[in-house]
Amino acid sequence: MADQDHAAASAIPWFVQFTAFKVDPAWRRLPHTARAEGREAFAGVVEEYASSITTWAYSGIGLKIGVDLLLWRRGVDPKLMQEMTARLLRSGIGCYSEISYQLFGYTRSSVYTRRPTSQEQAIDLNDRQTYLIVYPFSKTTEWYLMSRDARQGMMNEHMRVGHEYADIRQVLLYATGIDDQEFVVAYETEDLPRFSQLVTDLRATEARRYTLRDTPIITAIHYPLRDALALIG
Structure with missing residues (x-):
């Protein structure tokens, strides 16, 4: 049954986005309380969409200029993903951020392999x-x-x-x-x-x-x- 469930999950044409945010230095000059509330507001939006969009967070600080935060998101509806992105940019630390990189696409079976490993x-x-x-x-x-x-x-x-x-x-x-x-x-x-x-x-x-x-x-x-x-x- 577990193998069948995994096969079914693999057949889903996921819509996936990698979204990188660059944060304005003015953010770090805000009072500590304001920054804590702003981080929580941003996280709250991610949690609000969690039932439809799975999100994993990454930091590119010290590794890639312009990537203070990278979100890897997986869902099935590009319109809902767009709505979530707009909400993030209006929420807390998102108001001090701009998207520096955006990569997206769909999953599907490879034409070069019969069965993915x-x-x-x-x-x-x-x-x-x-x-x-x-x-x-x-x-x-x-x-x-x-x-x-x-x-x-x-x-x-x-x-x-x-x-x-x-x-x-x-x-x-x-x-x-x-x-x-x-x-x-x-x-x-x-x-x-x-x-x-x-x-x-x-x-x-x-x-x-x-x-x-x-x-x-x-x-x-x-x-x-x-x-x-x-x-x-």
Whole structure:
């Protein structure tokens, strides 16, 4: 039954957003009480939508300029996600924030694998690892003009390398035609140097020739929401 439930969950076309907030320095000059109330107001909005939108919080302070807070959100309704974002920007610390990065897309089954591994099903999990790395990704026109068999062969090599790092989770979102990038790629890890080695190994595969864009790269650390907000001040 558990396997059936997981299979059903994996079939849901999740709408997923990674939203980064940059906070105005004026926020940290507010009185302590005002900042405490502002953080709580922001957290209250997240909790209000929790029945429909799952949210995980990250801090990019000291890692990525302009990412004081990163929210990874998972739901099924883009309109509701937009409504929540608008509410956040009108609530507490959100009034002192602007969105510095916004990446979004949908989940769907890969055309290159028959059955995703547990490593590739991280989007359906509710526990998160310490480090998150997320970036936009697009392929070249030449990639799509090749035969399906040629692309499959290169992806097989790519996936073999990835599976050697089974402890590193991955999420792939599809955004072709609905945003500037074709995909959003996210990884979770407990070991940043090991993740860097994975990327080094992947860049030595044949498929790398057909990468058009894979920046900016955002690295952030997972915290409970209120802890991530407290780091901002």
